[in-house]
Amino acid sequence: LVDLRVGNRLDLDTVIDVYVDSTLGERRPVDDRRRMGAMLANANLVVSAWDGDEMVGIARSISDFAFATYLSDLAVRRAYQGQGIGRRLIDRTQREGGAAKIVLLAAPASVGYYPHVGLERHDSAWLLPPGRRLETDG
Ligand SMILES: CC(C)(COP(=O)(O)OP(=O)(O)OC[C@H]1O[C@@H](n2cnc3c(N)ncnc32)[C@H](O)[C@@H]1OP(=O)(O)O)[C@@H](O)C(=O)NCCC(=O)NCCS
Numbered sequence: 275l276v277d278l279r280v281g282n283r284l285d286l287d288t289v290i291d292v293y294v295d296s297t298l299g300e301r302r303p304v305d306d307r308r309r310m311g312a313m314l315a316n317a318n319l320v321v322s323a324w325d326g327d328e329m330v331g332i333a334r335s336i337s338d339f340a341f342a343t344y345l346s347d348l349a350v351r352r353a354y355q356g357q358g359i360g361r362r363l364i365d366r367t368q369r370e371g372g373a374a375k376i377v378l379l380a381a382p383a384s385v386g387y388y389p390h391v392g393l394e395r396h397d398s399a400w401l402l403p404p405g406r407r408l409e410t411d412g
Pocket residue numbers: 296297298346347348349350351354355356357358359360361362379380381383384385386387388390391
């Protein structure tokens with residue numbers, strides 16, 4: 275039986291291990307411990323899933339708890355995938371965010387997942403990667 279906890283006071287190495295084991299680690303800076311530490315410390319809405327004392331999943335978000343929750347990372351350990359844990363992590367993230375809408379970008383491995391669990395596609399999401407300069411008219 276897997277239970278959920280809210281809060282970011284989690285062991286960083288365990289969190290990194292969940293990212294790696296889920297495969298999301300391929301797309302996150304898991305080898306940069308300082309950056310991962312900042313990602314965890316500065317996230318203000320983190321839901322984790324636990325099988326006893328083993329962390330088996332995580333949803334890491336930034337929320338204003340009023341309008342928008344950015345769900346940056348959703349990861350479930352491989353051995354625990356397909357049991358509804360991802361769905362529960364999103365559901366709890368939504369509840370904790372109050373009236374905020376959840377916004378996220380799907381990793382390639384999960385593009386089919388989000389429509390399957392009921393998220394709505396948005397065809398006008400826009401990114402500005404770090405270091406990319408804005409276009410100017412000068
Ligand atoms: C994507 C992920 C978080 C889903 O978590 P999960 O606990 O395995 O998913 P759930 O058990 O809640 O799945 C619910 C449903 O979605 C389906 N599903 C799961 N992964 C899917 C996928 N990649 N594509 C399509 N459908 C998927 C399940 O079969 C299940 O269907 P059902 O309810 O009809 O039986 C998890 O598989 C994962 O960590 N993947 C790798 C990391 C990743 O890509 N994360 C997303 C980053 S944005």
